[in-house]
Amino acid sequence: MLRFILRRLIYGVITLWVLITLTFIMMHNLPGDPFANSQKLSKEALAVLKKTYGLDQPIWVQYGSYLKKIVSFDFGISFNYPTRTVNEVLTQTFPTSAELGMYAIIVAVLIGLTLGVIAALNHNKTWDYVAMLTAIVGVAAPALVIGPLLSYFIGVKLGWLPPALWKGPEYKILPTITLAFGTLATMARMMRTSMLDVVNQDYIKTARSKGLTKFAVVFKHTIRNAMLPIITILGVAVVNITTGAFVVEQIFAVPGMGKFFVQSITTNDYTMIMGMTIFYAALLIVAIMITDVLYGLIDPRIRLSKGGK
Amino acid sequence: MSNNILEVKDLKVSFHTYAGEVHAVRGVTFNLKKGEALAIVGESGCGKSVTSQAIMRLIATPPGEIKKGSSIIFDGKTDIAKLTDKQMEDIRGSEMGMIFQDPMTSLNPTMKIGRQIAEGLIKHQGLSKQAARERAIEMLRLVGIPNPEGRVDNYPHQFSGGMRQRVMIAIALACNPKLLIADEPTTALDVTIQAQILDLMRDLQEKTGASIILITHDLGVVADIAQRVVVMYAGKVVEQGTVDDIFYNPQHPYTWGLMRSVPRLDHDDNKELIPIEGTPPDLIAPPKGCAFAARCPYAMEVCLEQDPDVSKVNAGHSASCWLLHPNAPKVERPVEVGGHNHG
Amino acid sequence: MQTVTPDKFKPATHAGNKERVVRKSLSYWADAWRRLKKNKLATFGLIVLSLLAIFAIIGPFIQPYDYQSQDYAARNIAPGTAHWFGTDDLGRDQWVRVWWGVRISLFIGIISAALDFTIGVLYGGISAYFGGRVDDIMQRIIEILMGLPYMIIVILLMMVMGPGIFTIIVALAAVGWVGMARLVRGQMLSLKEQEYVLAARTLGASSWRIILRHLIPNALGIIIINVTFTVPGAIFAEAFLSFIGLGIKPPMASLGSLVNDGMQVMRNYPYRLLCPSIVFSLIMLSFNLLGDGLRDALDPRLRK
Numbered sequence: 001m002l003r004f005i006l007r008r009l010i011y012g013v014i015t016l017w018v019l020i021t022l023t024f025i026m027m028h029n030l031p032g033d034p035f036a037n038s039q040k041l042s043k044e045a046l047a048v049l050k051k052t053y054g055l056d057q058p059i060w061v062q063y064g065s066y067l068k069k070i071v072s073f074d075f076g077i078s079f080n081y082p083t084r085t086v087n088e089v090l091t092q093t094f095p096t097s098a099e100l101g102m103y104a105i106i107v108a109v110l111i112g113l114t115l116g117v118i119a120a121l122n123h124n125k126t127w128d129y130v131a132m133l134t135a136i137v138g139v140a141a142p143a144l145v146i147g148p149l150l151s152y153f154i155g156v157k158l159g160w161l162p163p164a165l166w167k168g169p170e171y172k173i174l175p176t177i178t179l180a181f182g183t184l185a186t187m188a189r190m191m192r193t194s195m196l197d198v199v200n201q202d203y204i205k206t207a208r209s210k211g212l213t214k215f216a217v218v219f220k221h222t223i224r225n226a227m228l229p230i231i232t233i234l235g236v237a238v239v240n241i242t243t244g245a246f247v248v249e250q251i252f253a254v255p256g257m258g259k260f261f262v263q264s265i266t267t268n269d270y271t272m273i274m275g276m277t278i279f280y281a282a283l284l285i286v287a288i289m290i291t292d293v294l295y296g297l298i299d300p301r302i303r304l305s306k307g308g309k
Numbered sequence: 310m311s312n313n314i315l316e317v318k319d320l321k322v323s324f325h326t327y328a329g330e331v332h333a334v335r336g337v338t339f340n341l342k343k344g345e346a347l348a349i350v351g352e353s354g355c356g357k358s359v360t361s362q363a364i365m366r367l368i369a370t371p372p373g374e375i376k377k378g379s380s381i382i383f384d385g386k387t388d389i390a391k392l393t394d395k396q397m398e399d400i401r402g403s404e405m406g407m408i409f410q411d412p413m414t415s416l417n418p419t420m421k422i423g424r425q426i427a428e429g430l431i432k433h434q435g436l437s438k439q440a441a442r443e444r445a446i447e448m449l450r451l452v453g454i455p456n457p458e459g460r461v462d463n464y465p466h467q468f469s470g471g472m473r474q475r476v477m478i479a480i481a482l483a484c485n486p487k488l489l490i491a492d493e494p495t496t497a498l499d500v501t502i503q504a505q506i507l508d509l510m511r512d513l514q515e516k517t518g519a520s521i522i523l524i525t526h527d528l529g530v531v532a533d534i535a536q537r538v539v540v541m542y543a544g545k546v547v548e549q550g551t552v553d554d555i556f557y558n559p560q561h562p563y564t565w566g567l568m569r570s571v572p573r574l575d576h577d578d579n580k581e582l583i584p585i586e587g588t589p590p591d592l593i594a595p596p597k598g599c600a601f602a603a604r605c606p607y608a609m610e611v612c613l614e615q616d617p618d619v620s621k622v623n624a625g626h627s628a629s630c631w632l633l634h635p636n637a638p639k640v641e642r643p644v645e646v647g648g649h650n651h652g
Numbered sequence: 653m654q655t656v657t658p659d660k661f662k663p664a665t666h667a668g669n670k671e672r673v674v675r676k677s678l679s680y681w682a683d684a685w686r687r688l689k690k691n692k693l694a695t696f697g698l699i700v701l702s703l704l705a706i707f708a709i710i711g712p713f714i715q716p717y718d719y720q721s722q723d724y725a726a727r728n729i730a731p732g733t734a735h736w737f738g739t740d741d742l743g744r745d746q747w748v749r750v751w752w753g754v755r756i757s758l759f760i761g762i763i764s765a766a767l768d769f770t771i772g773v774l775y776g777g778i779s780a781y782f783g784g785r786v787d788d789i790m791q792r793i794i795e796i797l798m799g800l801p802y803m804i805i806v807i808l809l810m811m812v813m814g815p816g817i818f819t820i821i822v823a824l825a826a827v828g829w830v831g832m833a834r835l836v837r838g839q840m841l842s843l844k845e846q847e848y849v850l851a852a853r854t855l856g857a858s859s860w861r862i863i864l865r866h867l868i869p870n871a872l873g874i875i876i877i878n879v880t881f882t883v884p885g886a887i888f889a890e891a892f893l894s895f896i897g898l899g900i901k902p903p904m905a906s907l908g909s910l911v912n913d914g915m916q917v918m919r920n921y922p923y924r925l926l927c928p929s930i931v932f933s934l935i936m937l938s939f940n941l942l943g944d945g946l947r948d949a950l951d952p953r954l955r956k
Contacts, residue, residue, distance in 0.1 A: 206407075609661045
């Protein structure tokens, strides 16, 4: 198990390094030279920037100092607003995004799994069709479609909930639903499939042959085993919800990291984009790593194995 | 009260698939005496497993269905076919236990084996967790798991196939059931392990006095354990009798075929093994006459038109074949089949 | 005792042979096609998809406008006989722009899937074929790439390469093939070891026969299923990028940017949001329904 965790950690670090290097290479290959043809910058600011990025030094020295900065969580300053550091922006916007993301993942996992379980237990009956319909709508109408529609119909037309902004609790419902929906649908679908798969396993027959109640068979044997494959997609779910937030925060004008990221993209704030990209990537790589380790902890076949696999 | 622990009468089981209704079991009747070991033999798909799962009421409904008119009288009083699911839960595991074919998949991979044994005890005998654990350790010792105190907290993947099957036996016998159903318990195991598991089962049967239904297609296993044999073909019983009846005086051409297709140590000559040609009929549309007629070298016109009744050979031995009809021509039975007992 | 006339005890003449299989046997593909046709949702997906494709081809030409001509006299017109989906704030015809968006969506979806497929089959095939060291190294590379967040990398690439159809396709292909490569390799390796392949070989089947009759039908099914889901994935990625302003260059229309534009003005001109949204949802829906149907039809393990 220890080897398993170690292996995951090493892979995480390598992946992160690849990404950091990738951003560095990209910085140097941006369309045109952002430093050359930027009229917005004053000479002083340009000088500061050049010095910050050490553009007058050989490329591997630049790379070295870049790595050093990243490792010490120094993502530099905004390209468009030289008075703002990337770190400032992150500390300002991250809590909002984290809150929204949290809500979304909780809603997606809890409702998605419940729906999946109910669907599987009522295979080919009403609830099963409800879950299947949710799953279909989930893929057919991703956040960028369902978000504006919810905002328009529930926010503007019906006026039940605020169509945008991020103030009181009632403001948080539509963005949460929008962000959670796709993942919720995937969760419901995966859980349903997984449950139906487990129900046909021999060990469920064994459990029934012991005379356990239906309830005990479902809760102690079926759900527990059906959850295992779900844990593996939890990492993907976190990734989807994080990137989905780019769109959702845009739609509902939520002052989070995603909205700021998209803004930086539209205004070509390169340093901001690089810093945020690395932050995002680190976040997601860690999330994937955690779910992998979590899976190892929960599945005794992996937890108790001495080997690495 | 009769001497039978189980009386299966006209059991019919169907599965509703998209291709149509599969008549997997088409009117099976047999009895099982207390303390007796009965083997049900037949090739894959003959309905032997479905029969055993119907007795445990483990057939998933839908798509499966135990047809009206079937009766499974357990212990002289309860008709299992008519019990509610709730009532059935009280019988399963306490009065009857079951062992499945593949020990690699029949244990829950995420639950300690001690708990898997204890579950039934807690439910049926109201034991505390601690007491159930003690009993689980005792059961593990009984089925020959070394170091049961240490092993009780292990997970299934830490056991070998043979050891897992021992655990399965421990689960099935934990509550001292009156009936143990073993569905091909040794098929998935190595030959050497097979013998150990069979020894264990025979040993435990002597100790506990449980009746056993053994589902198998291995006639060697039958001779080893069973006192009586039911031969099934295409969802029906074609012949039943004592082991001696079936091995030395078989009456049904299908049984002859079975006997000729397995090696026999008690025949000193090096007889060639003769397979039964052809494949079993499609049970979505079972044939009108005898299901075996299409593959039967002795088939007569009547066999294709009408299903034969059960003919008694002696008190405990019967077969369903037109050859046993008084008007039927006498055919020479192949000599390899119980030749010395002929006539 | 059943009464039977004695003449019935004559030996029967076996009409058919004993190996007669009662149910008609179908080839793998014929059976898959039959199952797909029986699947109502998949059929629906296929029909909608065909309609969308037809409209993507002819849609822009049955209205006398193009996607970029601005007409200040006809700004923000609600859907009607002149402009079936209305016009935008520059007086451009929405009907034409939406179908151009669909064209781009379908084009990117199909090309991306084809690229994923090609790279994935090559990489996975080479990895599985050579095995050993080569396989080891190639798999380590894949494991690292798998850890990279897809969208983030695509966004980075788009930043560097600038917006446009071509760059989107390159960016998507650069990241998208990994899953396919893993799938292909896994299929190849497991199929190589399958007992039925060994059985076929033992029976003296030639390598070509094994490849044609065993490996391809079994691997291809799963690969086709994967491709059908890659297409809507790429379509979604394009819409996502265009929505956040990184995708298709204006004035060209993309469903993602149309939805975004529509969202800005939905209070006054809701049709500008609804038209592209509905069409986009239909694309996603039909591809996914078709993919589900194909999975049920092609996955041999689900066959009964």
